[in-house]
Amino acid sequence: MKPVWKRLYDWVDERVELGGLVEFLGKKYVPVHRHSIWYYFGGVSLFLFIIQVTTGILLLLYYKSGEELAFESVQFITSKVQFGWLIRSVHSWAANLFILAAFIHMFSVYFTRAYRKPREITWITGMLMFFLGLFFGFSGYLLPWNELAFFATKVGTDIAGAIPIIGKPVMIFLRGGEDVTGATLSRMFGFHIAILPGIFSVCLGIHLLLVQRQGMSEPEESGKDMKTMPFFPNFLLRDLLLWLLVMNVLAILAVIFPWELGHKADAFASAPAGIKPEWYFLFMFQMLKYIPAKILSIDGEVLGILVFSAAGLLWTLVPFWDRETKRGTRGRFLTYVGIAAVVCIISLTIVGWLS
């Protein structure tokens, strides 16, 4: 008599032919070289995303949207619901770690030129998920309806409103009206729990499918006889071990530094002193501070937004203008651009943090 799990496998196999999939997994190899470490950050981002979906669904069981309910319901979650404080804290911390992991993943792909043909679509879907991740952060930030979030949303949507021509309609669309009100909260809630997860899942599906189909990108300097490691089980077990470590770090952060709730938003209170955006928006915030109010009769803000949008677009489209792709060389210029971007982001974030 075969064991139960074997019989179950056979039952499924008879119907959907798992053979091909198992063979594919058995033949999948991951290149081993000195940059292999960067392969893990996509997996870490994925793991944190899974945590976000899980904790997000849990929070949804108690969270209430609405000007008069949102803050109180989060207060209820953190003070009355068993382990509510933990779930909320994990959700907030994992959000931040997700953005961090995505940043690292993105830059490592950029510097190793893994976006080059045939992986352009993987890069584009990755960048889309990165921007969606930022929007996830922005929309989720408002949901507790506290003072900091209220003003952050006012500023953030007002910046969107400064875009020439389309700005005003975009701002009204985001706010659900002229001002940040309960209508904005409803919209952000809708974005955060339905629209963004929907679009994100489609991108993620394509992204993961392509990674499986095309295999891992190898660094250019590697020769034909590169060392490899079987994906299953060697690489997968390493992946899982790292996920476990990340989960421990997350648990430590969430327990030792529980996420603050702050004061309830009040449309008729002044913005509190020391107000700052989340760290991943800090470099843009700091940059805007350095731009004068007017440059050649153009609003400094408008110019800043246009520059950031253009930079973001160029970055997203890098597989298509990376001229060195054809020659197959490593390309110094793009490395310098990447280093400049990293230095710029880190230093502005630190200055913004300290000021």
Next chain:
Amino acid sequence: MTSEVGPTGPKENRRDFLKYFLGGGVVAWLGAVLYPILAFLIPPKQGEVEVTSVKAGKLGEIEKESGTIVRFGNKPVILIRNSSGECVAFSATCTHLDCTVQYRKDLGVIWCACHNGRYDLKGQNISGPPPRPLDEYRVIIQGEDVLISKKV
């Protein structure tokens, strides 16, 4: 009949006609589906009660060198009583990025915490990113009552 004539004949015409007819149909169908969705996304204009003046409080209760946020319809207005006892009022919405300003007694200015914008007590932008002065409101003292109204 004529329908079987060569490549530029009526058969082609009929095919073109069908192509445009069906293509146009698809476009029209898409329009009919997408238009209501896009229109739904635009928030309807809310009928607002036009506020022309509000009572901000009693003069005796407002300290010298203080600033308070007063609800003017659905907009915040800052009422400031300066050191000589005079009252002035401005829109409390920073002209930079929509934050709500506050009175800083220690600096003697109207200050916005979001990006360190500063206005003097006449509402003029004096430093930081604000691009223009705060909109001014009229303060009327009627006996003990302090009233704020829109400038005409």
